[in-house]
Amino acid sequence: xxxxxxxxxxxxxxxxxxxxxxxxxFAGKSIGKIASLLIFAGNQxxxxxxxxxxxxxxxxxxxxxxxxIKGDITKVKMVxxxxxxxxxxxxxxxxxxxxxxxxxxKITVLGNVDSFAGQTMRGGELVIKGNAxxxxxxxxxxxxxxxxxxxxxxxxxxxxxxxxxxxGGKIKIKGNxxxxxxxxxxKGLIIIEGQTPERAGAEMTGGSIVVMGDTDILPTFAPVNExxxxxxxxxxxxxxxQTYSGDHAERGAKGMLYKFV
Amino acid sequence: MQESLxxxxxxxxxxxxxxxxxxxxxxxVDVKDNKITDVRHACRIGTxxxxxxxxxxxxxxxLIRKNGVMVETTVDTxxxxxxxxxxxxxxxxxxxxxxxxxEAHAHGIAIAEEVGGVIDGTTSVCHGPSVLAIQDxxxxxxxxxxxxxxxxxxxxxxxxxxxxxxxxLSRYTIYPxxxxxxxxxxxxxxxxxxxxxxxxxxxxNKFIKVDYGRDYELLGAIRAAVNGNExxxxxxxxxxxxxxxxxxxxxxNCQFGVIFFGMGLTMTSAKHRNIDNAICLxxxxxxxxxxSIMPMRGHYNVTGFGEVLTWQTGYPYxxxxxxxxxxxxxxxxxxxxxxxxxEADAALIVASDPVAHFPRKSVEYLAKMPLIYIGPHHTxxxxxADVFIPSTFVGIxxxxxxxxxxxxxLYAKKVVDGPKGVLSDEEILERIYKEIVRGK
Numbered sequence: 001x002x003x004x005x006x007x008x009x010x011x012x013x014x015x016x017x018x019x020x021x022x023x024x025x026f027a028g029k030s031i032g033k034i035a036s037l038l039i040f041a042g043n044q045x046x047x048x049x050x051x052x053x054x055x056x057x058x059x060x061x062x063x064x065x066x067x068x069i070k071g072d073i074t075k076v077k078m079v080x081x082x083x084x085x086x087x088x089x090x091x092x093x094x095x096x097x098x099x100x101x102x103x104x105x106k107i108t109v110l111g112n113v114d115s116f117a118g119q120t121m122r123g124g125e126l127v128i129k130g131n132a133x134x135x136x137x138x139x140x141x142x143x144x145x146x147x148x149x150x151x152x153x154x155x156x157x158x159x160x161x162x163x164x165x166x167x168g169g170k171i172k173i174k175g176n177x178x179x180x181x182x183x184x185x186x187k188g189l190i191i192i193e194g195q196t197p198e199r200a201g202a203e204m205t206g207g208s209i210v211v212m213g214d215t216d217i218l219p220t221f222a223p224v225n226e227x228x229x230x231x232x233x234x235x236x237x238x239x240x241x242q243t244y245s246g247d248h249a250e251r252g253a254k255g256m257l258y259k260f261v
Numbered sequence: 262m263q264e265s266l267x268x269x270x271x272x273x274x275x276x277x278x279x280x281x282x283x284x285x286x287x288x289x290v291d292v293k294d295n296k297i298t299d300v301r302h303a304c305r306i307g308t309x310x311x312x313x314x315x316x317x318x319x320x321x322x323x324l325i326r327k328n329g330v331m332v333e334t335t336v337d338t339x340x341x342x343x344x345x346x347x348x349x350x351x352x353x354x355x356x357x358x359x360x361x362x363x364e365a366h367a368h369g370i371a372i373a374e375e376v377g378g379v380i381d382g383t384t385s386v387c388h389g390p391s392v393l394a395i396q397d398x399x400x401x402x403x404x405x406x407x408x409x410x411x412x413x414x415x416x417x418x419x420x421x422x423x424x425x426x427x428x429x430l431s432r433y434t435i436y437p438x439x440x441x442x443x444x445x446x447x448x449x450x451x452x453x454x455x456x457x458x459x460x461x462x463x464x465x466n467k468f469i470k471v472d473y474g475r476d477y478e479l480l481g482a483i484r485a486a487v488n489g490n491e492x493x494x495x496x497x498x499x500x501x502x503x504x505x506x507x508x509x510x511x512x513x514n515c516q517f518g519v520i521f522f523g524m525g526l527t528m529t530s531a532k533h534r535n536i537d538n539a540i541c542l543x544x545x546x547x548x549x550x551x552x553s554i555m556p557m558r559g560h561y562n563v564t565g566f567g568e569v570l571t572w573q574t575g576y577p578y579x580x581x582x583x584x585x586x587x588x589x590x591x592x593x594x595x596x597x598x599x600x601x602x603x604e605a606d607a608a609l610i611v612a613s614d615p616v617a618h619f620p621r622k623s624v625e626y627l628a629k630m631p632l633i634y635i636g637p638h639h640t641x642x643x644x645x646a647d648v649f650i651p652s653t654f655v656g657i658x659x660x661x662x663x664x665x666x667x668x669x670x671l672y673a674k675k676v677v678d679g680p681k682g683v684l685s686d687e688e689i690l691e692r693i694y695k696e697i698v699r700g701k
Binding site for chain 2: 013014015017040041042043044077096115116134135140141142144165179180183184199202203218219220221222223247248249250251
């Protein structure tokens with residue numbers, strides 16, 4: 001695998017829209033060509049090289065290309081948008097929309113990410129070592145099909161409305177999760193190893209949510225039974241879980257909520 | 262206008278009141294020597310708005326900040342300075358728009374596109390959550406005329422029209438005699454759901470007190486009851502299961518029901534998910550009877566801004582033109598988010614007062630950047646402005662189109678002439694636009 005190393009220079013306060021930072025666009029391009037890719041700083045059309053030192057070498061094929069970003073890029077949005085193959089490693093915190101519309105490959109963020117990470121993701125792997133913001137793996141505004149496939153792993157905490165309108169894939173949060181986890185969910189799996197205050201699975205009609213920590217369950221969920229070491233979507237869980245079906249505010253809802261007891 | 266001999270003044274009739282989203286269009290205004298002497302039919306708030314044009318110390322000359330002091334200048338200089346600020350900025354914010362005409366909105370959007378800015382309306386701190394919910398789950402709505410002629414069950418949830426929209430009940434919902442509701446309020450039932458017994462609740466047939474921030478759970482429980490599902494709790498949001506089931510039966514068995522909701526739903530706890538659940542409840546009820554839902558829009562033309570922006574860009578508020586095409590995502594492109602992340606570097610504020618109403622952190626950023634303010638009054642925002650261009654009152658001193666809360670457009674008439682030399686928002690914005698594109 002060949003590596004391209006991006007070192008951020010001084011980044012402007014207005015924020016950057018850098019949807020061009022993806023292995024698919026870097027593959028087969030020289031350093032000079034990569035440095036001249038389009039980036040928006042506010043309403044200014046700029047070049048990637050204006051904000052990043054570009055070094056290394058890219059492979060001919062996206063799947064052989066790894067992009068390493070050395071440092072914090074909290075003001076940079078849409079890194080890895082629509083990634084189909086290859087790898088991105090962000091050695092710091094990232095801004096909004098990391099891995100938005102991702103279809104394959106792998107993105108690893110060593111720090112935190114802002115909101116809308118993995119929005120409408122279809123495939124691939126998004127690993128966040130720090131915390132994630134709101135709308136992790138959610139749908140775009142007004143879309144009733146959110147995350148369709150792939151895996152999101154958060155080692156810290158996640159914000160509100162994680163997995164909004166989820167129709168497939170897997171989200172695993174090792175820390176705590178904000179309110180409305182899996183709201184309007186239709187399919188897929190969300191595992192919250194910490195606690196989530198309330199309203200997990202609100203208006204869900206399908207899919208599964210597992211909560212290991214404390215949570216207040218909505219009055220429109222009905223207790224079903226206790227399950228020991230259940231296996232959900234190929235994920236083996238250890239311990240005894242109280243299961244609830246819901247959300248029965250919806251007609252014919254078949255969602256399942258597993259609460260660790 | 263007709264001559265009224267007894268009072269020796271002209272009477273403007275069928276005037277549209279430019280205050281709230283109810284947009285009453287039956288106001289009569291007496292005018293003598295280009296001065297408003299009496300206002301009839303309007304509520305107290307509307308009347309006060311008409312008389313506010315006579316306010317003492319009203320600004321009539323554009324002001325521009327020089328060495329920290331606001332000095333009087335000409336409109337031409339102020340327009341030039343405003344255009345210069347907007348052209349230089351790399352992420353300008355254009356905010357406000359709810360208390361001006363759709364004609365002014367069109368020019369504002371043209372400026373936003375030309376300078377690659379972010380344009381947002383007061384919707385973003387008001388019924389923005391309603392918009393998000395409507396985009397997620399749709400909105401079975403109707404016009405206020407339908408409510409007047411057909412509704413036999415009216416619900417006000419998290420709003421207090423007796424104070425905020427004083428003529429809403431008498432013009433459209435409870436008191437008027439409608440085509441199918443010949444006996445007026447005797448043919449209708451009013452239910453108020455709120456966290457406290459408001460003045461609207463006091464006149465209701467039924468008042469349901471919900472616990473603070475528990476509207477979402479209550480809405481879900483009512484939906485479960487309407488859909489014939491079990492509620493897994495004895496009390497939800499302070500309301501007993503029996504009461505919820507009785508309410509669900511009542512909703513299912515009315516002939517034409519309507520839910521009006523306000524900030525009590527949009528700005529508490531679950532925010533847009535409250536509205537989402539309320540809309541889904543309306544959808545569920547339509548399996549049994551006819552039900553509609555409508556937001557109680559505040560400023561008289563806040564709906565109009567959403568309409569104009571949607572027709573021009575496809576999105577109703579928080580539109581970002583920085584990449585050359587409209588992008589929309591409240592949370593990223595809404596005014597407070599752009600300010601609190603410190604992205605904006607100049608602002609044009611029209612017909613609103615964010616300095617008085619935004620969170621402190623947003624105002625701190627607004628204070629740091631060059632600020633252009635267009636509006637008829639001195640406000641906290643005008644005090645922070647670097648360029649202040651006073652304008653006329655739309656619907657009193659200038660005509661213009663406005664949209665009622667049920668998205669019915671009405672033409673707000675001109676009643677009196679504005680102060681000499683003061684232009685309308687529309688004219689000022691058009692001149693700024695022309696200045697920006699000049700020489701391009």
